[in-house]
Amino acid sequence: xxxxxxxxxxxxxxxxxxxxxxxxxxxxxxxxxxxxxxxxxxxxxxxxxxxxxxxxxxxxxxxxxxxxxxxxxxxxxxxxxxxxxxxxxxxxxxxxxxxxxxxxxxxxxxxxxxxxxxxxxxxxxxxxxxxxxxxxxxxxxxxxxxxxxxxxxxxxxxxxxxxxxxxxxxxx
Amino acid sequence: xxxxxxxxxxxxxxxxxxxxxxxxxxxxxxxxxxxxxxxxxxxxxxxxxxxxxxxxxxxxxxxxxxxxxxxxxxxxxxxxxxxxxxxxxxxxxxxxxxxxxxxxxxxxxxxxxxxxxxxxxxxxxxxxxxxxxxxxxxxxxxxxxxxxxxxxxxxxxxxxxxxxxxxxxxxx
DNA sequence: TGTTATATATCTACCAGTAGATAGTTATAT
DNA sequence: ATATAACTATCTACTGGTAGATATATAACA
Numbered sequence: 001x002x003x004x005x006x007x008x009x010x011x012x013x014x015x016x017x018x019x020x021x022x023x024x025x026x027x028x029x030x031x032x033x034x035x036x037x038x039x040x041x042x043x044x045x046x047x048x049x050x051x052x053x054x055x056x057x058x059x060x061x062x063x064x065x066x067x068x069x070x071x072x073x074x075x076x077x078x079x080x081x082x083x084x085x086x087x088x089x090x091x092x093x094x095x096x097x098x099x100x101x102x103x104x105x106x107x108x109x110x111x112x113x114x115x116x117x118x119x120x121x122x123x124x125x126x127x128x129x130x131x132x133x134x135x136x137x138x139x140x141x142x143x144x145x146x147x148x149x150x151x152x153x154x155x156x157x158x159x160x161x162x163x164x165x166x167x168x169x170x171x172x
Numbered sequence: 173x174x175x176x177x178x179x180x181x182x183x184x185x186x187x188x189x190x191x192x193x194x195x196x197x198x199x200x201x202x203x204x205x206x207x208x209x210x211x212x213x214x215x216x217x218x219x220x221x222x223x224x225x226x227x228x229x230x231x232x233x234x235x236x237x238x239x240x241x242x243x244x245x246x247x248x249x250x251x252x253x254x255x256x257x258x259x260x261x262x263x264x265x266x267x268x269x270x271x272x273x274x275x276x277x278x279x280x281x282x283x284x285x286x287x288x289x290x291x292x293x294x295x296x297x298x299x300x301x302x303x304x305x306x307x308x309x310x311x312x313x314x315x316x317x318x319x320x321x322x323x324x325x326x327x328x329x330x331x332x333x334x335x336x337x338x339x340x341x342x343x344x
Numbered sequence: 345t346g347t348t349a350t351a352t353a354t355c356t357a358c359c360a361g362t363a364g365a366t367a368g369t370t371a372t373a374t
Numbered sequence: 375a376t377a378t379a380a381c382t383a384t385c386t387a388c389t390g391g392t393a394g395a396t397a398t399a400t401a402a403c404a
Contacts, residue, residue, distance in 0.1 A: 019191045024362075026363080034379090035380075037380090038380050038381070042379090046364065096276050101276045104191075104276055104331055106334065107189045145329070148329060153322055154317070156276045157320060159279070160274075170317045175353080198389080207354075208391095209393095212390085216391095
């Protein structure tokens with residue numbers, strides 16, 4: 001893993017625990033073994049780092065979801081696949097959804113970060129809408145909003161109460 | 173409004189926009205017209221301020237909800253009342269739920285703040301469970317978690333996309 | 345009544361630590 | 375030679391927090 005990748009990973013962990021202000025160049029530099037000034041070589045500003053972080057997170061998330069048609073062709077329910085990905089984010093990483101937390105902080109974020117957070121949810125809603133269409137739902141866009149709201153909310157409450165059983169209960 | 177109340181109000185606005193780190197003693201002191209050092213007279217530490225803020229927010233929220241039995245006696249659906257309170261928080265204030273945002277940041281918060289956030293959700297779930305019981309739901313505690321998750325999640329997504337119609341759609 | 349004591353709420357001045365950012369330098373590898 | 379990736383050193387601004395002074399109002403006492 002390159003230093004740049006390591007910096008993004010270190011930042012991701014911290015943001016997913018406490019939001020955009022929960023990491024500093026000094027902290028993540030120390031963690032990967034370089035000086036804070038050197039972080040600016042890879043990311044001119046903190047906003048650049050934040051935006052790239054959200055962008056990569058979105059790409060990784062959508063990539064892990066895969067293609068709705070492929071999932072259906074495999075006789076799986078894409079909504080279950082989606083739910084499972086959220087479950088892993090919470091249970092395996094023991095952390096919030098990066099863009100969920102950033103989304104809640106939206107109005108205090110730099111513009112370019114905000115844009116990437118919007119991209120995450122736009123793409124998620126589009127994927128979910130397609131999934132609900134494939135499932136024969138009568139109101140797929142409505143169902144898409146319900147799905148992502150429930151999952152993000154259940155994640156938040158599980159974090160707030162520090163008890164993952166709330167998420168499990170909300171998604172069973 | 174006393175200076176102390178004004179400080180809490182100023183802090184609340186900022187926290188609901190960007191989380192716990194989104195306000196400083198200097199900022200809120202300036203807003204109410206005193207010096208930052210004087211804030212420490214009312215709140216020894218920032219954690220004390222945060223905890224008192226969450227405590228008051230919780231009390232105000234539960235107070236605004238009122239009593240489930242009274243609502244039923246008035247031929248209203250308590251879940252509708254609950255939903256309406258969330259809707260007002262988002263549409264009128266144009267801000268996140270304080271404890272929702274803090275809950276998502278949970279692991280980066282001082283202990284005494286975390287405790288107050290937990291209190292918010294414990295009390296909310298208890299209220300909702302009672303409401304679902306009154307509505308004759310077969311699984312009231314399960315329904316309570318679904319209700320609060322959906323509302324907090326819908327709020328988050330509406331903030332992230334900066335479009336309240338998502339909340340309206342998720343709660344209609 | 346006049347004096348003293350106490351509590352409240354603010355102030356000035358300061359501290360050590362941290363924030364993101366910049367300029368200019370050095371080492372390495374193509 | 376050039377590009378990459380780090381470095382040292384430094385800057386300004388801001389962070390929460392502390393010490394000690396000050397003004398004001400009320401309460402207690404002789």
